Amino acid sequence: MKSVNRDELGQFLAKELQVSTFRDYCPNGLQVEGRTSIKHIVSGVTASLALLEKAVEMQADAVFVHHGYFWRGEDMRVIGQKQRRLKLLLEHDISLFAYHLPLDGHAEIGNNIGLARHLGIVPDGRFGENDLGWLGILREPGLLTMADLALHVELKLGRKPLLIGDPAALVGRIAWCTGAAQNMLDQAIAAGASVYLSGEISEPTVHLARESGVAYLACGHHATERFGVQSLGKLIAERFGVRHSFVDIDNPV
Template identity: 55%
Template sequence: MVHRNRLEAYLNELLTPAEYPDYAPNGLQVEGREQIATVVSGVTASAALIEAARDLRADAVIVHHGYFWKGEDPRVVGMKARRLRLLIEAGINLFAYHLPLDVHPKLGNNAGLARLLGLETDGRHAAKGVPGLLWSGVLSEAERADAFAARVEQALGRAPTHVDGGTTTIYRVAWCSGGADGLIDQAADLGVDAFLSGELSEPTTHVARERGIHYFAAGHHASERSGVQALGAHLAEALGVEHHYVEIENPA
């Protein structure tokens, strides 16, 4: 069991959120009970995740996608009111870490993608003003694009959308979890054979073809599962809390 203040301080020291300009507040977003014995992690603080945490008698939920995004309607009504009511009535603390959980060199989503895809990292590059947001690395040996797509599907449990704009084989890859397909031009500047992110927008297809690299949209949710799982496992070992990762299926 750990006090809420100690958990918050530990997370902030580990993930250093003050170093990153972000689109939502990182850290404790909704205050619950002081003593924390059980932590649930998940990708997004949806009602389904909070209900699962309540049923597991969790004291805290840690997510990648929390609340209070820039430009969001500030009123506490409708879906937002229901989510907050669920947390408050159950006494559950909500912690959210967005960009800090993408870029962390060991526990982050990009680090997780490297492990899952068998990529040896050779660079962590600044993008959108965020240090270490765009990663690059190499496979153990070059492989055809269809083999790499199969690798992604096996690792993430979801067949990626593939835009074929590149070379016959893939060896050097750049990647960034989530909705980062807009970084494809910067990825191409690194001289990679392929770029992988979570989503596919209309311009990305043309950039891939015209810059001559493969693009793989692996799924926003699928590409961001590993960070919260690794963080929860780390907290269980470091602080002695019980940890459960809860998967809320999401095809996006």
């Protein structure tokens, strides 16, 4: 099995994901420094204790996630669960790499393009800051209604989405942005979408969807963001010859 230098890998990904172009809520890249030589990486959506324990069990050298640590506005003290998570990484000399918005927006391995491929949506435009919002049409549109689309999403993601809007309305252009991107609904409306898909939903989102006539599908934060880290791990494995394992820690949100 081949290995890659930790810092060389970080430099490659910083360029590949264009990390410097994003204004993010957390540091992107290496968040916790472990051993220099990496032979086996584990990827997962969130750097939870359960994921880290699995990485230790699998003798991983590095963990790659979409949701890491050190978020803007959080308690900076290393206490409680943060202490337990960091202690586990440091005790086992495992590096933690996290990529948030850069992994949402990437045109080939990002969460948004991954969700589109999984649902059979053909992208034809982007919107919002850093082009994080996407637009497209269904590969086989037919006369699909919003209710049909909701069922399609449920079957593909394994999670029943929350539909706000007329179930009988026909699906036209689709807009989407994974995760907690409900605040981009107004931009999706301005972009001419008939329906907007995201992970989460908030109270004001319901009113805006009802008043605008643009349907909203809350498809699950975790469910919509399982694609980027898997593609990232595959890219690393193919380029550097290291082993990659994806671990899906279930999350109903």
